[in-house]
Amino acid sequence: MIQKFSIYRYNPDVDAKPYMKDYELDVPEGSDMMVLDALILLKEEDATLSFRRSCREGVCGSDGLNINGKNGLACITPLSDVKAKVIVLRPLPGLPVVRDLVIDLTQFYTQYEKIKPYLINDGKEQPSREHLQSIEEREKLDGLYECILCACCSTACPSFWWNPDKFIGPAGLLHAYRFLVDSRDTATDERLDDLQDAYSVFRCHGIMNCVDVCPKGLNPTKAIGSIKSMLLQRAV
């Protein structure tokens, strides 16, 4: 079977503007492959085609793409799942394109950096050996720590498209909540202080695009709701 592709191409050094290029790939009848495998085969034919990938098994988060209009990881999306005559591949939307399917994630990481993605402990109650967590305390981190920062969610979020410099975005906020609920972290109040403005968290209007696309099945909207509750509880 011949599978057709239409792939976003843009090399700022030579192209005046981006364009879509058609490709064809022979996929043997009855077999299947991931979108990333197809891209690698296409690159053998056309070495100028650029994309990111590393682990090729849904762990590193480097090959987030817009696949037929929906963000996802190329390495864990089978061609048979896309089910389209022509598979349209574009870079994740909303951020500057470096080349072809490679985007500039600076704004995404700047927002991530803002939430201080590390444990802060004032050391006032030092345990004799190490900071232990009960099973219940540890459970609170489930559904949060699994995020691989692939940016599929934030680049699917309209609020992030309009204000990528001010709104933290679903990925960053999921991590913010991960540290807010961590029993070993003592900077809860400072963290909330940094989030209480009108943009950082409150630009989320619960559109839930983030939940729809997360390849790890996580729920940033729920985490954001919990942050909002924490902020409100403190305010009233």
Add this chain to the structure above:
Amino acid sequence: MVTNVATLGRSGVHDFILIRASAIVLAFYSIFMMGFFITTPEVSFEIWHGLFSNLAMQIFTILAVVAVLFHAWIGIWQVLTDYVKNSQLRGLLQFLFTITLFVYVTAVLLTVWGV
């Protein structure tokens, strides 16, 4: 934290509370007015005048229009900061909308006063 904001509340939390509280007031006012029209077969001048002569109704009405002011001020600020990227144009639009809202409040105050 983002500090360059021209919204009504002092913070995002404050905005969030104001927008929801004003929504509740507006919901009650709408339900009340709907109930009034449904239970009143013919709305004559006397009945209408009687309704708005009641002090509680006057306060409720003023409360409702102030709720419109708060709700729309914050809501419009959010929409404008999403879609209007030119800050001069955005400032102008925000100014026009806010002025209009204050005109509403004044009009309602004067009307209720005159009843």
